Each structure stands twice: as C-alpha cells, then as structure tokens.
Amino acid sequence: MSAAPDSQVLPYPPLNLLESASLFLDFDGTLVDIADRPDAVVVDQALNSLLADLARRHDNCIALISGRSIAQLDALIGPIARNIALSGSHGSEYRWNGTLAHPVRPASLEQVERVMRDAATGHPGSLVETKSFGVALHYRLAPEFESEARALAARLAGQFDLALQEGKMMVELRVPGSDKGVAVTTMMRRREMAGTRPVFIGDDVTDEEGFEAARTFGGTGILVGPPRETAASYRLPDPAAVRHWLAGESQ
Numbered sequence: 001m002s003a004a005p006d007s008q009v010l011p012y013p014p015l016n017l018l019e020s021a022s023l024f025l026d027f028d029g030t031l032v033d034i035a036d037r038p039d040a041v042v043v044d045q046a047l048n049s050l051l052a053d054l055a056r057r058h059d060n061c062i063a064l065i066s067g068r069s070i071a072q073l074d075a076l077i078g079p080i081a082r083n084i085a086l087s088g089s090h091g092s093e094y095r096w097n098g099t100l101a102h103p104v105r106p107a108s109l110e111q112v113e114r115v116m117r118d119a120a121t122g123h124p125g126s127l128v129e130t131k132s133f134g135v136a137l138h139y140r141l142a143p144e145f146e147s148e149a150r151a152l153a154a155r156l157a158g159q160f161d162l163a164l165q166e167g168k169m170m171v172e173l174r175v176p177g178s179d180k181g182v183a184v185t186t187m188m189r190r191r192e193m194a195g196t197r198p199v200f201i202g203d204d205v206t207d208e209e210g211f212e213a214a215r216t217f218g219g220t221g222i223l224v225g226p227p228r229e230t231a232a233s234y235r236l237p238d239p240a241a242v243r244h245w246l247a248g249e250s251q
C-alpha cells in the first residue's frame, strides 16, 4: 500500500473535485453508518434521493463498489439501484445497464461455511454471512473471537485456494482474482466513463485498492473515517459528511 505523504493531515476535498468526475462509492461506512449486524443497516429516503440526483448530475457515471453482493445492494437500496452501475462482492460481480456479469460460485464455499458455523457456535454474537461469492465471519458482537476467527480464515483460504479479505470486525473468504481496484479498472474501461476522472470514496482497508486504481486513471481517493495510512488524498470524517459533500455543499 502506498501512503500519501501527508496521510495524517488529509484535507477536506474541494468541491471542484466533483467536476467531470466519475464517482465510485463504497456503501457500508461510507454512505451509511456501519450497524452491529450487516442486515441492520438502514437506507433512508434522503440517500435514495441523493443517489438519483448524483446519477443525473454525473451523467450516470456513478457506481457503487461494495463488498456486499449485488442481490444485497438491490434489497437495501431498492429501485434506484437499477439506475446506477454496481460492482458487488469486492469486484467479483458487475451490473451495468441491467446486464449482470458474475463468476461461478466455488463449491468449496459451502465446506468453508460449515467449518465457520461450527467455530462460531462457541462464540455467541458472532455471525456467519452467506454471500453470493463468499462467506463472511463477523465478530463485532464477539470481539474475543477475533484472533481465532482470523486464524481460521487464513487456514481455510490456503486449504481451499480462496481469497482472504479482512474487514472491519469481520473476515471473509471469497472468489480469488478480484478486488475494488479491479472493479474501478473494469468500469473505467467502459465507453461511458471515457474522459472522466474517477473519485473513489471508501472507509475500509478493502477500499485502498480502489484509491490506487483511481489514481492510475488520473483521479483520486477520499478516505472516510479517522486518519490512517492510506492511498487516498482527502478525508471526510463520517457518512454524514460524505453525503453533505456529495450534495455539493461546502464545509
């Protein structure tokens, strides 16, 4: 990971960054606050309106780039999800103008899920999440499980040749060969994105590849949350500030 030289004091992003930009937006922790359970996230009407407005202002050059599956994003966001480009499952699947592209789900994920569920039984509050192209083990409500959960995931990744993805209080095994940088690169090669400058906004370590890919295409990254080593060039403190900035309102 390459760090911006002044990663500890990243500035508030200037509003003119939005001009001629294509927007690549993470979802959890970026547009909505992270909930204790992934299914407890709430999408309000204001977010729906903001996404519709952004799609119009940016000539549909807007994409959600999430670790969630496209099916989960559809369920959470509702009809507006049909109007924006989506990349789900950490760059494994895509939907653009109604056309869905996705890999085959490896059968090994079912074995992995059984092992994770067995391990989670001894840790009340932990949660195994079946995803379209992965399995996630959440320990936000069972923090004592963290080191065991991460070691288990690392072992299973090696055993079944799956990609290991660590996130905020969770670890996930998924189809290898993709990440959020791959998602940005894939989408930036679309004709519709030609001439745009990608701005990637995200909060998690999984968003770093997205920041780096945005830079490769002459764009930039905006980190959401507390300062840390990052490839982003700007920072916003929380999802409320992201929405405020995206709405074109100054600091």
Ligand SMILES: [Mg+2]
Pocket: 026, 027, 028, 029, 030, 202, 203, 204
């Ligand atoms: Mg996030």
